Amino acid sequence: xxxxxxxxxxxxxxxxxxxxxxxxxxxxxxxxxxxxxxxxxxxxxxxxxxxxxxxxxxxxxxxxxxxxxxxxxxxxxxxxxxxxxxxxxxxxxxxxxxxxxxxxxxxxxxxxxxxxxxxxxxxxxxxxxxxxxxxxxxxxxxxxxxxxxxxxxxxxxxxxxxxxxxxxxxxxxxxxxxxxxxxxxxxxxxxxxxxxxxxxxxxxxxxxxxxxxxxxxxxxxxxxxxxxxxxxxxxxxxxxxxxxxxxxxxxxxxxxxxxxxxxxxxxxxxxxxxxxxxxxxxxxxxxxxxxxxxxxxxxxxxxxxxxxxxxxxxxxxxxxxxxxxxxxxxxxxxxxxxxxxxxxxxxxxxxxxxxxxxxxxxxxxxxxxxxxxxxxxxxxxxxxxxxxxxxxxxxxxxxxxxxxxxxxxxxxxxxxxxxxxxxxxxxxxxxxxxxxxxxxx
Amino acid sequence: xxxxxxxxxxxxxxxxxxxxxxxxxxxxxxxxxxxxxxxxxxxxxxxxxxxxxxxxxxxxxxxxxxxxxxxxxxxxxxxxxxxxxxxxxxxxxxxxxxxxxxxxxxxxxxxxxxxxxxxxxxxxxxxxxxxxxxxxxxxxxxxxxxxxxxxxxxxxxxxxxxxxxxxxxxxxxxxxxxxxxxxxxxxxxxxxxxxxxxxxxxxxxxxxxxxxxxxxxxxxxxxxxxxxxxxxxxxxxxxxxxxxxxxxxxxxxxxxxxxxxxxxxxxxxxxxxxxxxxxxxxxxxxxxxxxxxxxxxxxxxxxxxxxxxxxxxxxxxxxxxxxxxxxxxxxxxxxxxxxxxxxxxxxxxxxxxxxxxxxxxxxxxxxxxxxxxxxxxxxxxxxxxxxxxxxxxxxxxxxxxxxxxxxxxxxxxxxxxxxxxxxxxxxxxxxxxxxxxxxxx
Numbered sequence: 001x002x003x004x005x006x007x008x009x010x011x012x013x014x015x016x017x018x019x020x021x022x023x024x025x026x027x028x029x030x031x032x033x034x035x036x037x038x039x040x041x042x043x044x045x046x047x048x049x050x051x052x053x054x055x056x057x058x059x060x061x062x063x064x065x066x067x068x069x070x071x072x073x074x075x076x077x078x079x080x081x082x083x084x085x086x087x088x089x090x091x092x093x094x095x096x097x098x099x100x101x102x103x104x105x106x107x108x109x110x111x112x113x114x115x116x117x118x119x120x121x122x123x124x125x126x127x128x129x130x131x132x133x134x135x136x137x138x139x140x141x142x143x144x145x146x147x148x149x150x151x152x153x154x155x156x157x158x159x160x161x162x163x164x165x166x167x168x169x170x171x172x173x174x175x176x177x178x179x180x181x182x183x184x185x186x187x188x189x190x191x192x193x194x195x196x197x198x199x200x201x202x203x204x205x206x207x208x209x210x211x212x213x214x215x216x217x218x219x220x221x222x223x224x225x226x227x228x229x230x231x232x233x234x235x236x237x238x239x240x241x242x243x244x245x246x247x248x249x250x251x252x253x254x255x256x257x258x259x260x261x262x263x264x265x266x267x268x269x270x271x272x273x274x275x276x277x278x279x280x281x282x283x284x285x286x287x288x289x290x291x292x293x294x295x296x297x298x299x300x301x302x303x304x305x306x307x308x309x310x311x312x313x314x315x316x317x318x319x320x321x322x323x324x325x326x327x328x329x330x331x332x333x334x335x336x337x338x339x340x341x342x343x344x345x346x347x348x349x350x351x352x353x354x355x356x357x358x359x360x361x362x363x364x365x366x367x368x369x370x371x372x373x374x375x376x377x378x379x380x381x382x383x384x385x386x387x388x389x390x391x392x393x394x395x396x397x398x399x400x401x402x403x404x405x406x407x408x409x410x411x412x413x414x415x416x417x418x419x420x421x422x423x424x425x426x427x428x429x430x431x432x433x434x435x436x437x438x439x440x441x
Numbered sequence: 442x443x444x445x446x447x448x449x450x451x452x453x454x455x456x457x458x459x460x461x462x463x464x465x466x467x468x469x470x471x472x473x474x475x476x477x478x479x480x481x482x483x484x485x486x487x488x489x490x491x492x493x494x495x496x497x498x499x500x501x502x503x504x505x506x507x508x509x510x511x512x513x514x515x516x517x518x519x520x521x522x523x524x525x526x527x528x529x530x531x532x533x534x535x536x537x538x539x540x541x542x543x544x545x546x547x548x549x550x551x552x553x554x555x556x557x558x559x560x561x562x563x564x565x566x567x568x569x570x571x572x573x574x575x576x577x578x579x580x581x582x583x584x585x586x587x588x589x590x591x592x593x594x595x596x597x598x599x600x601x602x603x604x605x606x607x608x609x610x611x612x613x614x615x616x617x618x619x620x621x622x623x624x625x626x627x628x629x630x631x632x633x634x635x636x637x638x639x640x641x642x643x644x645x646x647x648x649x650x651x652x653x654x655x656x657x658x659x660x661x662x663x664x665x666x667x668x669x670x671x672x673x674x675x676x677x678x679x680x681x682x683x684x685x686x687x688x689x690x691x692x693x694x695x696x697x698x699x700x701x702x703x704x705x706x707x708x709x710x711x712x713x714x715x716x717x718x719x720x721x722x723x724x725x726x727x728x729x730x731x732x733x734x735x736x737x738x739x740x741x742x743x744x745x746x747x748x749x750x751x752x753x754x755x756x757x758x759x760x761x762x763x764x765x766x767x768x769x770x771x772x773x774x775x776x777x778x779x780x781x782x783x784x785x786x787x788x789x790x791x792x793x794x795x796x797x798x799x800x801x802x803x804x805x806x807x808x809x810x811x812x813x814x815x816x817x818x819x820x821x822x823x824x825x826x827x828x829x830x831x832x833x834x835x836x837x838x839x840x841x842x843x844x845x846x847x848x849x850x851x852x853x854x855x856x857x858x859x860x861x862x863x864x865x866x867x868x869x870x871x872x873x874x875x876x877x878x879x880x881x882x
Binding site for chain 2: 042045046049050067068069075076077078080081083084085088090174189190193194197198199200349350360361367370374377378379380381382383384388390391392393394395396398399400401402405406407408409410415418419421422423424425426427428429430431432433
């Protein structure tokens, strides 16, 4: 299989081709997703940056996972042979594109970039929310790869639910990457697990991304917190997997009163808009929940809604804070003591993020809440907001179920490559036959 | 949760207590497993070494998985916040002990050592093949941990198939480690995957560990190869997961004629002895397979058996080389060209090991076979034998299904700790609130 320098060249070729095709791709994306041009251009920039970052890291070897144990006749449990471990590609990876990031989590998005960087051929199941964009993007990628001398099978695209399900079960598929709903992801996860030869399924599913505002934080930074929350709640019409769906506050009346005016742009498509209102209505209908504020959307735009409940009610009905409402809505949870937050989270599940809005570093309640959220979250945040997931080496996007089906992995950042390589130990292998990274210098 | 220095102290306390109890434990193990004293003492040494190696690596920080990205306003995709990633324990781990290593893969074996090193409480499902030893070992471990100040729940033991299955489905269980048969492992894997909240299942299941003897290797090192193979095939009565169950040879008659006299000690218990003869008879009954040599065992000992077939027959019936016969038997596969070996392996699955017995580093067929086996194996071996799995940093014990249910992980060696920790990113968190390994120096 191709070495890291060759794979880096392929990734750069794809990034350059995407940039060159921006003028064609962005308008199609605009039509199919209703997302504004600025957002789409920014997302495309993120996508090509991501490809280039993997290329750079392949060049530097920073993502290598290598260990060399020379033979040791005195190894305490008995003489040890020469063993050197590196990683090799898992094999063909099936990527399910997401609807909400038509570039960054779609055909040439993070899963594809990390799988190609890992040396795995990729089959993308296109998302039906942007079919034409998917085909165009795949064509751009395939042409760039062909021009760069990559094998033709390296990137392929398929469409349709049935084709996707079949591909999960295809014996040639060695791993699956998925970003989407818990329901859809669970179905495919089950198919992967039920194979005669189960394969890794890396799914990023649901997340409610709780925020805890501490009393000291509220007292000292109330206005900033209210403004920041409103922005994070409605950014991208709330169609982000890290949207803060739950916010614990010490004073719900004051919090609601302090919020600035709220609005959200159109949702991705009608199906998602309907799912949003259905999920919202179902949550609002549960005992102890009321609609605290509803800002009606203009024609074709969703209502922005803040629901309201108490930590007591959550303790009695833990599903209140595990129910993801995909759209511009959040549940405001009033609490009276840190113990109440702990009790409310006792039955909580995994989440991509957990955020603390506190005063300074001496806010003891804030530190305690940070520790609490670390039990459930893949990323914990102090006095910033969960939306806006940077691509970097330290990034972690995942968490315990249902945030991820594979809690030891990340789907964003350069560590995402680890999902698609497996370790192989070489014992007593002659130097010339070793992968270059395992040879003696 | 306890920091690495504290966990290291606990592991050392357990190792010391095991060493001190050797005089009690080994005789009980001898009675329950029929394994010879030398083997058991050696295995106990391996077990305590393993605990101490994890302790040492916790002290040195060598197993940390840490990355720090400082804030960067000029990050090309947009200003980047301060993000620092480390790992945290997954939570309570359920370990299924194996029968064939009553110390090293049992109550205080590799899975338990790596989970405790990771900071996870462990519940061990004892193997019914050595119940009294399991209870004694658990008591030694629990007492040592209590004396060292560890919480009482850190190590627990349960018995019985039903209790094990229930524990896989218990909501408190966050990961499972398993070593055993493909059938038993598959059943538990399915239970873990079917949970409302699926959890990682790290199972080391079946493996046939193919060996390829090259023509040049046979010509130059024939006697050494025949002797080495005989030893590896019958070591521990063939009851090792890395036992070479399949050996491709260029000249089957010569290979069989060159083998030294073969014998094996008693098997672990009657159930395993019966399973051995059943599996052997089933394999021998398949088309194209014949019994080439059967060395009858003395009273209470198994027959050592070499079956024989051709690469052609394997191509027509790939199951011939994926069927694990747990005991002192191997299938000798005659081949006429490297292409025949490749074709015979076309439908092959995962294996813990793949071994090449070649001439020198210029044996082109050997290099080609090494490359071929790397596609299927977690460890590839050149001119040594697969049995005898050292515990070290570079060790890799796993592979594609069914060698492992989690091909990106290892169950032996210090990297096994990774299975039981998950990454968490800390964004904009004040220095004093960060885990020590993430603070600025």
